[in-house]
Amino acid sequence: MERLGLTPERLTRAGAEMADEVGFDAVTVSALARRFDVKVPSLYSHLKNSQDLRTRIALFALEELADRVADAVAGRAGRDALAAFADAYRDYAREHPGRYAAARLRLDPDTAAASAGVRHVQMARAILRGYELDEPAATHAVRMLGSVFHGYVSLELAGGFDHSAPDARESWDWIVDSLDALLRDRSSTP
Amino acid sequence: MERLGLTPERLTRAGAEMADEVGFDAVTVSALARRFDVKVPSLYSHLKNSQDLRTRIALFALEELADRVADAVAGRAGRDALAAFADAYRDYAREHPGRYAAARLRLDPDTAAASAGVRHVQMARAILRGYELDEPAATHAVRMLGSVFHGYVSLELAGGFDHSAPDARESWDWIVDSLDALLRDRSSTP
DNA sequence: GGCATTTGCCTACAACCATTAGGCAGGAGC
DNA sequence: GCTCCTGCCTAATGGTTGTAGGCAAATGCC
Numbered sequence: 001m002e003r004l005g006l007t008p009e010r011l012t013r014a015g016a017e018m019a020d021e022v023g024f025d026a027v028t029v030s031a032l033a034r035r036f037d038v039k040v041p042s043l044y045s046h047l048k049n050s051q052d053l054r055t056r057i058a059l060f061a062l063e064e065l066a067d068r069v070a071d072a073v074a075g076r077a078g079r080d081a082l083a084a085f086a087d088a089y090r091d092y093a094r095e096h097p098g099r100y101a102a103a104r105l106r107l108d109p110d111t112a113a114a115s116a117g118v119r120h121v122q123m124a125r126a127i128l129r130g131y132e133l134d135e136p137a138a139t140h141a142v143r144m145l146g147s148v149f150h151g152y153v154s155l156e157l158a159g160g161f162d163h164s165a166p167d168a169r170e171s172w173d174w175i176v177d178s179l180d181a182l183l184r185d186r187s188s189t190p
Numbered sequence: 191m192e193r194l195g196l197t198p199e200r201l202t203r204a205g206a207e208m209a210d211e212v213g214f215d216a217v218t219v220s221a222l223a224r225r226f227d228v229k230v231p232s233l234y235s236h237l238k239n240s241q242d243l244r245t246r247i248a249l250f251a252l253e254e255l256a257d258r259v260a261d262a263v264a265g266r267a268g269r270d271a272l273a274a275f276a277d278a279y280r281d282y283a284r285e286h287p288g289r290y291a292a293a294r295l296r297l298d299p300d301t302a303a304a305s306a307g308v309r310h311v312q313m314a315r316a317i318l319r320g321y322e323l324d325e326p327a328a329t330h331a332v333r334m335l336g337s338v339f340h341g342y343v344s345l346e347l348a349g350g351f352d353h354s355a356p357d358a359r360e361s362w363d364w365i366v367d368s369l370d371a372l373l374r375d376r377s378s379t380p
Numbered sequence: 381g382g383c384a385t386t387t388g389c390c391t392a393c394a395a396c397c398a399t400t401a402g403g404c405a406g407g408a409g410c
Numbered sequence: 411g412c413t414c415c416t417g418c419c420t421a422a423t424g425g426t427t428g429t430a431g432g433c434a435a436a437t438g439c440c
Contacts, residue, residue, distance in 0.1 A: 002389085002435090003387090003388060003389075003435065003436075004388085004389085005388095006388080006389090028425095028426065028427085029426075029427070029428090030425075030426055030427080031426095038389075038390095039389070039390060039391080040426080040427080040428090041389080041390075041391085041392095041428080041429080041430095042388070042389045042390070044427095044428070044429085045387075045388060045389075046388090049427075049428070050426085050427065050428090104344075104348070106348050106349065109349075109352075109353065136355075136356045136360065136361075136364075137364065139354070139355075139356060139361065140356075140360070140361040140364040140365065140368075143342065143345070143351065143361045143365070144338065144342075144361070144364075144365045144368065146341065146345060146350075147337070147338050147339075147341030147342035147345060147365070148334065148337050148338050148341055149337075149341070150341040150344065150345065151336065151337030151338055151339070151340040151341025151342070151344070152333065152334075152337035152341070154294075154340065154341070154344070155333070155336060155337060155340065158294075158296050159296065159299075160336075161333065162299075163299065164329070165326075165329075166326045166329060166330075170326065170330070171326075171329065171330040171333045171334070174326075174327070174330040174334075175330065175333070175334045175337070178330075178334065178372055178376065181372070181375065182368055182371070182372045182375075185371065185372075185375070186368065192406095192418085193406070193407080193416090193417060193418075194417085194418085195417095196417080196418090218396095218397065218398085219397075219398065219399090220396075220397055220398080221397095228418075228419095229418070229419060229420080230397080230398080230399090231398095231399080231400080231401095231418080231419075231420085231421095232417070232418045232419070234398095234399070234400085235416075235417055235418075236417090239398075239399070240397085240398060240399090
């Protein structure tokens with residue numbers, strides 16, 4: 001009975017890696033136990049239950065993604081910032097599809113409010129400062145950006161653009177351009 | 191041993207209803223058997239397996255949604271058609287969240303190609319005819335519309351807009367307006 | 381160092397879900 | 411009336427979640 005030094009953090013990280021390899025849905029307590037060559041009930045000392053594991057992975061992914069986005073948009077403004085923001089999301093989803101899926105897990109309101117999810121919204125709002133939108137247009141625009149980026153990335157990951165021209169990258173650039181034009185058009189400054 | 195006249199179609203319909211009530215993920219062969227007061231293995235005469243059930247529900251939902259959208263956009267053009275198209279999606283997702291989730295199930299390429307999914311793309315292209323976009327802009331625009339609508343509806347269903355002003359409906363209308371303006375702006379006709 | 385406590389991993393067990401094999405009876409066709 | 415097919419059944423296997431209780435290694439205290 002060697003002690004392996006398992007912790008919730010190590011399990012969460014391993015779960016995130018497993019999600020990228022086999023899909024978030026396939027991350028189970030059993031699979032995780034197999035990965036550490038440990039019996040299943042042993043993990044229940046570190047995790048409350050299966051949902052707890054999923055939530056931890058989701059929070060981890062939200063945090064990691066927020067860090068990436070923050071890094072990408074630092075020092076940029078306007079169209080540059082918008083494109084960096086957009087690319088950070090898309091690149092993360094392509095590199096880490098399982099973690100991205102985890103980040104979309106529905107969290108209960110309290111957990112969500114304490115998560116890095118709020119940073120995502122704040123960063124979107126920061127990007128939009130460059131376009132000088134009034135309320136409530138700024139909120140509408142935050143929601144639109146979230147919708148387009150999340151929607152596009154999900155459809156692309158689901159293989160929706162796999163067997164048709166043009167390349168998914170081209171459409172992405174066209175969309176980011178269009179959104180930039182749209183936001184400039186809706187700006188309150190003449 | 192009464193014969194109940196179960197068929198794949200009845201099971202699919204019941205599964206769709208169950209999805210709306212308890213969530214698509216909770217639609218299991220066991221739960222379906224309970225609903226018909228029948229032993230679990232009995233369903234395997236009608237369904238290949240659990241995945242088969244899910245796929246059937248997905249195809250059913252795609253078909254039903256395509257019918258609704260077709261009905262909504264019939265006889266409309268331009269902004270009217272765009273709004274009708276958008277509302278048909280959003281309303282369906284709100285009325286039938288489980289079926290909407292089912293419609294997002296990843297299908298294998300052959301199944302997808304034979305599904306009502308292609309009608310969805312065709313209808314989106316039809317809407318865009320009113321805006322006279324060249325290729326590849328028309329394809330980019332189809333992808334953008336799919337992304338925004340799907341993204342918004344998922345975020346709304348996930349409760350993302352629950353605890354913040356303004357109302358989800360207002361943002362939706364603002365977004366549809368904005369997309370209309372954007373598409374007119376990108377039109378190839380001066 | 382010796383000893384008690386905590387803690388990490390274990391075995392055993394119960395419940396639920398998916399799936400297969402094989403049996404029996406009800407209804408269709410002749 | 412007889413046969414055959416089909417629909418639902420029982421039985422059994424294997425995988426997943428979760429709980430209870432045990433034992434030994436690590437930790438802390440004197």
